[in-house]
Amino acid sequence: MSTKQPTSPPRPSEDTRAVLRSLLAVSYSTIPGRGHVKTAAFVRSSLEEVINAAPTQIHPSERTLYLEALLEDLRPVEPAVWTQWPDDLYLSCLTAVKSLGRNPVGSEIMYTPENLQTILYHTSLPGPPRKSLLAPSVRSPTSPTAFEALRILANLLVLHAEGRDNFARADGASIVAKALAGRAWDGELEVEFDSPDRLFLLGRIGFLITLERKEAVETMVVKEDLVSSLVYHLTSVPPQQSNFAALSELLKLANNVIRFFPHRTTSEHDLWDSRLEPHTIHVLLSIPFSSTLLNKWQSIPNPPPATSPSGTTVRSLFNKFSSMSSNTVHTIANPRKSSSDSTSSASSSTQGKVRSPAPSPTHVRRERVTLLPPMKTEETALGRRLMKILTTFVNSWLPEGKAPDGELPKGLILDEQLPPLLLLIARATNGSQPTKTYLRETLLPTNLDRSPEAGPLEKRHSVLGAILRLMQSTLNPQCRDTAGEMMWSICDSDASELCAEIGYGNAAGLLFRKGITEPPPGRITPLPEPTKLSVETKTTSTSPKKSLSPSKRTVQEDRNPITSLRHDDDTSLDDMTQEEKESEAERLFVLFERMERNPLISMKSGDEQKGVKDVMREKMQSGELEVKERDEEEADRKRLEEEDKRDEEDAKKEMEAYRQRMKR
Known part of the structure; x- marks a missing residue:
């Protein structure tokens, strides 16, 4: 039998070894005469290695040495090495500094005052003249090298708090x-x-x-x-x-x-x-x-359209x-x-050279x-603008009654994008009565269709429906809370007003989070006095009708306290169609099924281990409940008779006392 010889692991290719090879700063710092044209190829090769290096190829200590050598070559002093480079090599040097500066470990040397001044010089940003530096360059602030230096500065300020302090002092x-x-x-x-x-x-x-x-x-x-x-x-x-x-x-x-x-700041307002x-x-x-x-x-x-x-x-x-x-x-x-007299094009022909800027021909x-x-x-400009933004968002991302907890477009995170707008609307509503009036008349107009046929408010394909669905969201708590705060502000921060407008069913969660655990008292509609009504009727043709403020709007129809929809009391069993009767029967059947599954209703008790439902059924069949009901009715009748007798005796006593007073 022949035995299989063990195979050695594959040897890394030349390219792989080159990528994994650690880079040393001496490969750049030991290049003699880096500003000479003969060494430009070696300098360019070393810079490209730094730019293309993997994060693990340069040790933090080597990163510091690299930055020392590169920033020394970029120093704006005589003799300046970078002034002898062509533009592409100059840009590569700045790109290498940017690549090295992306790692905060080992790049701390960049925010020293001297090196920070070097970076600022190459950004072409306006700065005070300094005697130790070269004359300001006429290189355009919008040149590629200036952009690269700006990126270096921005990265430095992001990564190093000390760099921000030094930049502020400069x-x-x-x-x-x-x-x-x-x-x-x-x-x-x-x-x-x-x-x-x-x-x-x-x-x-x-x-x-x-x-x-x-x-x-x-x-x-x-x-x-x-x-x-x-x-x-x-x-x-x-x-x-x-x-x-x-x-x-x-x-x-x-x-x-x-x-x-x-x-x-004053005691009343912030001016x-x-x-x-x-x-x-x-x-x-x-x-x-x-x-x-x-x-x-x-x-x-x-604003102009996005295609402008x-x-x-x-x-x-x-x-x-x-x-x-x-x-x-x-x-x-x-x-x-x-x-039209811009002179920015004059700098393109002198890129790469350091010279004093030419004086302006005019001093205008x-x-x-x-x-x-x-x-x-x-007064309503802000409210209209905010409402337009909210309407556009709803129509774009939550159209046609779409649930906020359902599937959303990729990249859309409601809890990050929508709450700032809702909170802004809430703050604007609290701070401005005209804004509150406009938003309330827009979301909750007096002519809002509250008929049961139109469907529940929270299921409608409107901005109000979307807000009410957000108030019931479980996967977007920030949207839920801010949408609730917005409606709370629009309804004058009044629990009764809120329930009257959107129903207790939609407002219960918000009220519970605010510590209101019981349904608020109903909103009472004051009846007009007859005298005032007659006067107003006579003066209707001559005096303009004043609109009610949001806090004084009255309910002109009887609403369901749970849904805030109009009561339909005229509907009777005879007026219902066969489909409606079947639907109602199905709804009752579902309720009975829920009662069957309720552990409290189905709980067994007594020696025979009968459920509450079974006990109630037996009492109904035996007539015990009817007997009890008759007894209660008889007790009520006797109580009423006794009260009538007492009232009659009291009246006789008062009449007798009156006669005695009249005889005197």
Whole structure:
């Protein structure tokens, strides 16, 4: 018999061994004359190894040594190695630094003041001149190398809290604010239009620099007019899919501005600083607004459709609105203005070289101006806007009575996307009576069909039906609670009012979570006095009819307290069709079946181990229940007779006493 020789494990291929090979920083730092053209190929090869390296190929200590060598070559001092490289090699070096900086372990060297200044220099962000650095580069702030350096800076600020502190100490707040305004450090307009990618990076850096830094926000708003820059971008960038990331970062920065910017506080109201009102604050859609501002909410035009081309679509729309109205256009003193004398193309031919920027031929200060359409204050503008958003969401994702706990489109998480809108509606309702009135008349109009034929409120294909289904959701607790809070606010935070409008069956869960474990008292409809009714009837033709406020609306029909539907008392057995009778019989049969399965009803008792149901059946068959019922009726009759006799005797006594008084 031949024995099978054991086979050795397969040897790794050359490519596999190359991937698993650890990289050492000396492979780059020992290249002689890295700025010389003869060594460019070796430098490029070493940089590509770093860029394509797996996370485990570079030890943290080697990562630190790599960053020391690369940042030393990027140092903006004489002689500068990077100035001798072609543009592609310069970009590869920055990409290598970005790849190494993605791991927080071993990259701590990046946020030292000296290395942070090096990174800032290559971002082409506006900054104060420093004697130890090279003259400012004329490389465009929108060049690929500037973008790569911005990504390095953004990653550094995300991963290292110390880096955020050092950046704040290096005038980071002013740098970001001037960059968002498109200005150089001296105030001259530098960037005419920002791309969404650059806005995304600037918005993220601005958000990170303002985290828990009230003084940074104050500097950006007071000294650099950040609010105008945010308004400019939020009204100029089309709200389409390709711009969502940039708009998201800008709104996060706007939220920090509203959160930390100091405002005057009194015992009665929170008065926002004048820089944030009246119209600039309303452009920032994610702000936690004050209730005192709700009546000042400005009506603004709808955003352009998602298929609109990028560029100046929104600005053109605003100009059309201004030409259609004779009112004065509101102009925000924004640091940006569309101008045809841009000189940004002059930098493309000088990329890769360091030189002082050429002086401007004129000293006229160019501006970027944001034009907003003529606005008028509308008390219900906010409510209408919120209701439109909610209606669109329901029609898109919960159409035709779709249950929120059922199968939803992939990627849709109701508990993450819908609660902010519902909570915003609840807060707006609590803060503004006109908003509450509009939302209530929209969701719960007085002419709402409450007939049983129309079906239960929670099963209807409407926004109200969707909200009531959300209030009963078990898989989306955040939606359940916020939808309940919204309806609670709309119904004046009154349990009786809520049950009268949507029924106790729909409101029971919310009331239980609020500690109301019993059904609230019914809402009493006051009857009009005859005198007032006659007066109102006579004056109907001359005086206008006043609409009732939500808190004073009365029920003009008898409603079922459980379903809030209209009672149909006229329906009798004779009026029912055969199908309706069968349906009613089936419903009773189901109830009896539930009683059979109920452990309390079916519980056995006594020596014969008979169920309660069996005992009741025997008593009915034997006539015991009828005898007991007759006895109770006889007892009631005797009690009533005795009460009548007592009343008669009392009346006789009073009459006798009256006669005695009259004889005197």
